[in-house]
Amino acid sequence: MPDAPRVFVTRALPGGGAPDAPLARLRAAATVDLWEADTPPPAAALRARAAGCDGLLSMLTERIDAPLLDACPRLRAVSNLAVGYDNIDVAACTARGVAVTNTPGVLTDATADMTFALLLAAARRLPEGERAVRTGAWGPWHPTWLLGHAVTGATLGIVGPGRIGAAVARRARGFEMRVLYHGRHEAPGFPGARATLDGLLARSDYVSVHLPLTAETAGICDAAFFAKMQRHAIFVNTARGGVVDQPALARALRDGVIAGAAVDVTAPEPLPPDDPLLSAPHLVIAPHLGSATEETRTRMAQLAVDGLLAALAGRRPQHLVNPQALTAGCREVVG
Numbered sequence: 085m086p087d088a089p090r091v092f093v094t095r096a097l098p099g100g101g102a103p104d105a106p107l108a109r110l111r112a113a114a115t116v117d118l119w120e121a122d123t124p125p126p127a128a129a130l131r132a133r134a135a136g137c138d139g140l141l142s143m144l145t146e147r148i149d150a151p152l153l154d155a156c157p158r159l160r161a162v163s164n165l166a167v168g169y170d171n172i173d174v175a176a177c178t179a180r181g182v183a184v185t186n187t188p189g190v191l192t193d194a195t196a197d198m199t200f201a202l203l204l205a206a207a208r209r210l211p212e213g214e215r216a217v218r219t220g221a222w223g224p225w226h227p228t229w230l231l232g233h234a235v236t237g238a239t240l241g242i243v244g245p246g247r248i249g250a251a252v253a254r255r256a257r258g259f260e261m262r263v264l265y266h267g268r269h270e271a272p273g274f275p276g277a278r279a280t281l282d283g284l285l286a287r288s289d290y291v292s293v294h295l296p297l298t299a300e301t302a303g304i305c306d307a308a309f310f311a312k313m314q315r316h317a318i319f320v321n322t323a324r325g326g327v328v329d330q331p332a333l334a335r336a337l338r339d340g341v342i343a344g345a346a347v348d349v350t351a352p353e354p355l356p357p358d359d360p361l362l363s364a365p366h367l368v369i370a371p372h373l374g375s376a377t378e379e380t381r382t383r384m385a386q387l388a389v390d391g392l393l394a395a396l397a398g399r400r401p402q403h404l405v406n407p408q409a410l411t412a413g414c415r416e417v418v419g
């Protein structure tokens with residue numbers, strides 16, 4: 085394919101090897117260079133492999149910044165296999181006429197399911213029970229052993245009433261929970277009542293965060309945030325680790341400021357083995373599995389491929405993060 089666009093893909097894509105599988109579709113339309121390792125390409129390798137490419141299909145583990153873009157003069161599109169794109173300097177892409185696409189919508193239910201799995205696991209102390217069974221600490225039934233907290237009928241506070249927050253709220257209705265939400269704007273149709281952040285923290289038994297990581301939200305869940313929660317409350321985060329001040333969370337758990345937490349995301353990922361969070365009590369922790377189902381990851385990969393191919397063909401991608409990149413004029417094809 086001499087005139088086909090050249091694309092660097094930073095990890096093997098889910099979806100198998102059928103002709104309509106995401107990677108096969110991409111290979112049918114582009115010359116694909118695939119990073120075969122399971123770990124992300126180091127920055128230098130990313131620069132070297134993307135340098136001659138027209139498109140990049142990246143993961144949330146790759147930092148797409150101005151120096152990288154400057155090393156890739158042909159690049160016209162970056163398609164992120166994620167709904168979150170805090171790994172990408174969007175302004176730098178826009179300034180260079182590089183389109184950025186993401187994969188919203190298709191992971192909403194999987195992430196909401198995971199939020200509830202974590203919430204229930206923390207509320208009912210499931211990992212502690214499992215550890216007790218496996219380590220021989222399982223004694224005869226006792227009326228006060230490993231008591232958790234009720235979920236049915238409790239109050240759930242959702243910080244960030246976007247798609248995933250709304251899907252979590254719908255699930256909460258099945259548990260007869262009262263749902264409060266806090267967002268910068270009124271969220272019409274959201275299945276819950278709007279509250280101030282302080283009001284939500286003071287009234288919720290469970291607080292679940294669904295915010296993108298931006299300069300504004302970085303570290304927003306800090307010591308003051310946890311101090312405003314009820315002492316019996318549980319904090320849940322399936323958004324991004326960076327929205328949490330992690331040392332403050334570890335302290336809040338250690339000092340009994342809150343009763344527990346369940347997180348699917350941390351900063352960094354993976355956490356180093358000596359991170360204080362790992363020794364904090366009453367913490368359920370998962371390795372960023374929110375969207376990790378075969379069905380969801382395949383749909384994400386299909387969307388990522390669709391976005392990249394549309395941008396490279398000069399069409400407007402369905403999930404374009406920076407429409408200004410198009411009005412700024414996409415990069416001319418070099419060479």
Ligand code: DGY
Nearest residue numbers: 165166167168374375
């Ligand atoms: C996303 O798409 O941003 C998720 O974090 C991936 O699981």
